[in-house]
Amino acid sequence: MQGEHRILNQTIELSTTGECDIHDLTGEIQRRLDEAGIIDGQALVFVPGATGGLTTTEHEPGLLRDLPEFFERIVPKGAHYHHEDTWHDGNGHSHVRASLLGPSLVVPVVDGRMTLGTWQQIIFIDFDNRPRQRSVVLQLSGVGASG
Amino acid sequence: MQGEHRILNQTIELSTTGECDIHDLTGEIQRRLDEAGIIDGQALVFVPGATGGLTTTEHEPGLLRDLPEFFERIVPKGAHYHHEDTWHDGNGHSHVRASLLGPSLVVPVVDGRMTLGTWQQIIFIDFDNRPRQRSVVLQLSGVGASG
Amino acid sequence: MQGEHRILNQTIELSTTGECDIHDLTGEIQRRLDEAGIIDGQALVFVPGATGGLTTTEHEPGLLRDLPEFFERIVPKGAHYHHEDTWHDGNGHSHVRASLLGPSLVVPVVDGRMTLGTWQQIIFIDFDNRPRQRSVVLQLSGVGASG
Numbered sequence: 001m002q003g004e005h006r007i008l009n010q011t012i013e014l015s016t017t018g019e020c021d022i023h024d025l026t027g028e029i030q031r032r033l034d035e036a037g038i039i040d041g042q043a044l045v046f047v048p049g050a051t052g053g054l055t056t057t058e059h060e061p062g063l064l065r066d067l068p069e070f071f072e073r074i075v076p077k078g079a080h081y082h083h084e085d086t087w088h089d090g091n092g093h094s095h096v097r098a099s100l101l102g103p104s105l106v107v108p109v110v111d112g113r114m115t116l117g118t119w120q121q122i123i124f125i126d127f128d129n130r131p132r133q134r135s136v137v138l139q140l141s142g143v144g145a146s147g
Numbered sequence: 148m149q150g151e152h153r154i155l156n157q158t159i160e161l162s163t164t165g166e167c168d169i170h171d172l173t174g175e176i177q178r179r180l181d182e183a184g185i186i187d188g189q190a191l192v193f194v195p196g197a198t199g200g201l202t203t204t205e206h207e208p209g210l211l212r213d214l215p216e217f218f219e220r221i222v223p224k225g226a227h228y229h230h231e232d233t234w235h236d237g238n239g240h241s242h243v244r245a246s247l248l249g250p251s252l253v254v255p256v257v258d259g260r261m262t263l264g265t266w267q268q269i270i271f272i273d274f275d276n277r278p279r280q281r282s283v284v285l286q287l288s289g290v291g292a293s294g
Numbered sequence: 295m296q297g298e299h300r301i302l303n304q305t306i307e308l309s310t311t312g313e314c315d316i317h318d319l320t321g322e323i324q325r326r327l328d329e330a331g332i333i334d335g336q337a338l339v340f341v342p343g344a345t346g347g348l349t350t351t352e353h354e355p356g357l358l359r360d361l362p363e364f365f366e367r368i369v370p371k372g373a374h375y376h377h378e379d380t381w382h383d384g385n386g387h388s389h390v391r392a393s394l395l396g397p398s399l400v401v402p403v404v405d406g407r408m409t410l411g412t413w414q415q416i417i418f419i420d421f422d423n424r425p426r427q428r429s430v431v432l433q434l435s436g437v438g439a440s441g
Binding site for chain 3: 006007009044046047048049050074075081082083084085086087092095096098099100102103104108137139141
């Protein structure tokens with residue numbers, strides 16, 4: 001019934017502005033799934049770096065302000081971080097926020113679609129304190145149509 | 148030694164009361180694993196919606212009060228959320244809490260059992276501000292007995 | 295092009311001191327991958343217990359102080375936890391911190407290497423309030439060299 005189990009490794013390239021810059025990856029990941037023809041499996045998304053994180057949210061203007069305000073409240077940019085004593089690059093808060101949110105997200109794929117809710121999008125948050133070029137890792141795995 | 152690699156997509160249906168309503172999914176997921184006959188693999192649990200999350204805890208009465216009190220302390224229900232300006236549905240705090248906890252959990256399955264600790268249960272937390280019917284996605288994958 | 299899809303279940307043994315004791319697992323996981331010969335796939339790391347968690351960070355002395363200070367600030371050891379009424383073991387804060395961080399981490403493996411950033415390490419944080427012997431679960435899966 002199922003074809004061969006496949007693993008496809010890709011990256012998604014992003015230009016980010018930093019300081020809780022939020023990018024909706026949902027459409028791009030679904031496009032990659034469509035191209036790959038994965039019917040049943042998983043989309044594993046991973047941030048190769050310690051100042052960005054992944055989660056889901058409803059990607060609407062209000063929450064795009066609420067999430068940065070939340071991170072500023074529990075991990076303030078202006079506080080002192082010992083990371084500063086090591087590197088003097090001013091992004092201790094970025095590191096703590098990224099460790100808290102986590103670098104990894106796994107989404108089931110069923111009948112060729114990620115099992116997201118209607119009002120739920122996959123977001124990458126860049127917590128760093130400067131613009132970056134980011135390569136987010138996308139690993140699609142599973143089986144396609146039987147051939 | 149190993150049988151064919153299989154992927155089974157299911158859902159677990161729940162009636163929730165909202166506002167940090169915590170449901171222990173462990174027993175039901177293990178039952179599904181037993182039925183499926185997966186010996187080595189993974190249980191991927193996923194919340195298809197942006198106001199619920201997944202983690203593990205010791206499911207005992209004290210922590211069932213501690214976890215909601217923690218979320219109320221760091222993401223208070225009574226604070227102002229810009230999400231309110233978009234939808235006026237009073238659940239901005241639910242969204243921020245859900246994004247923080249995350250919608251996805253992956254548990255290894257070894258010799259037919261999830262590798263949980265004795266005092267560790269898989270919990271779904273419904274952060275929404277009203278009762279909901281929830282379908283949590285469960286993807287079991289791996290190999291069964293050779294046969 | 296790809297060999298057989300394999301699943302290898304292992305554990306990593308650790309002696310921990312508790313109270314946000316942070317262990318860098320990166321080198322050991324990469325060694326296990328090299329031994330297993332997995333070329334494309336995943337490393338799933340899982341804490342079988344409700345007082346430890348996993349994430350990534352830059353493993354340098356400053357952040358090794360910042361992360362414990364962050365957890366102490368948002369989940370103070372000295373606060374009252376209802377968990378105490380159940381067990382009287384003084385580790386309510388350990389449980390809340392572990393549920394927040396989460397027990398599970400999935401890292402893509404591409405060309406035999408985990409897709410971590412240069413300054414990004416996989417860390418296990420023991421939040422418990424006493425020394426422990428820990429077995430962290432490591433599940434390597436994927437395909438090796440064709441052959």
